[in-house]
Amino acid sequence: xxxxxxxxxxxxxxxxxxxxxxxxxxxxxxxxxxxxxxxxxxxxxxxxxxxxxxxxxxxxxxxxxxxxxxxxxxxxxxxxxxxxxxxxxxxxxxxxxxxxxxxxxxxxxxxxxxxxxxxxxxxxxxxxxxxxxxxxxxxxxxxxxxxxxxxxxxxxxxxxxxxxxxxxxxxxxxxxxxxxxxxxxxxxxxxxxxxxxxxxxxxxxxxx
Numbered sequence: 001x002x003x004x005x006x007x008x009x010x011x012x013x014x015x016x017x018x019x020x021x022x023x024x025x026x027x028x029x030x031x032x033x034x035x036x037x038x039x040x041x042x043x044x045x046x047x048x049x050x051x052x053x054x055x056x057x058x059x060x061x062x063x064x065x066x067x068x069x070x071x072x073x074x075x076x077x078x079x080x081x082x083x084x085x086x087x088x089x090x091x092x093x094x095x096x097x098x099x100x101x102x103x104x105x106x107x108x109x110x111x112x113x114x115x116x117x118x119x120x121x122x123x124x125x126x127x128x129x130x131x132x133x134x135x136x137x138x139x140x141x142x143x144x145x146x147x148x149x150x151x152x153x154x155x156x157x158x159x160x161x162x163x164x165x166x167x168x169x170x171x172x173x174x175x176x177x178x179x180x181x182x183x184x185x186x187x188x189x190x191x192x193x194x195x196x197x198x199x200x201x202x203x204x205x206x207x208x
Contacts, residue, residue: 010069014117017061018109022091029093030162035100042154047103048206049149050160053167054094055106055205056142059116060087063138066120067131076128076181080135083174090170093163100159106205132183137191139175141198143168 038046064084071077098105106112123134146168153160186194 024089024092029166030159036156047101052205057090062113062116063120066117067124070124129184132178135178136183139171
């Protein structure tokens with residue numbers, strides 16, 4: 001295998017995440033439910049929320065890719081790659097829901113991916129326990145973020161609710177897996193920085 005192969009794989013994965021249709025083996029949650037009777041402002045708001053969720057999944061792909069690239073333990077690398085596959089399904093679901101609502105993806109997806117990949121690679125270089133701790137905290141913050149979105153959905157939008165509910169369940173499972181693999185608890189300042197970065201991302205992605 002060429003020394004360039006791992007880097008070529010990373011570039012290929014980035015291009016697929018940003019520009020290709022994401023695959024899924026599970027049906028999209030809620031696809032059998034009727035479309036809610038949403039007003040135009042409600043539809044725009046939910047589409048923007050789903051754009052934020054889609055950006056979160058783009059970042060998740062990048063984080064896992066960066067962490068797996070620098071992971072030292074083969075078992076940890078395999079767990080990260082498995083989580084990345086499940087997050088790919090989330091990409092598929094949020095992308096399709098955005099289309100159903102007449103919205104669009106974030107114009108800054110390449111930037112989000114590059115930044116998240118760098119963060120993941122740095123976390124991986126700090127050691128697998130720290131990298132896994134970073135994953136746990138990321139998933140906890142995503143869970144809280146999804147809870148916030150659930151509270152903002154119009155009551156009639158059961159399709160979006162079903163998607164977010166399943167995404168939340170998967171995020172919880174990823175965090176539990178990382179804890180079992182030996183994740184370290186991150187210090188409070190690190191968690192605070194992560195929250196600030198997430199706030200910047202969600203606020204920007206809602207609009208752009």
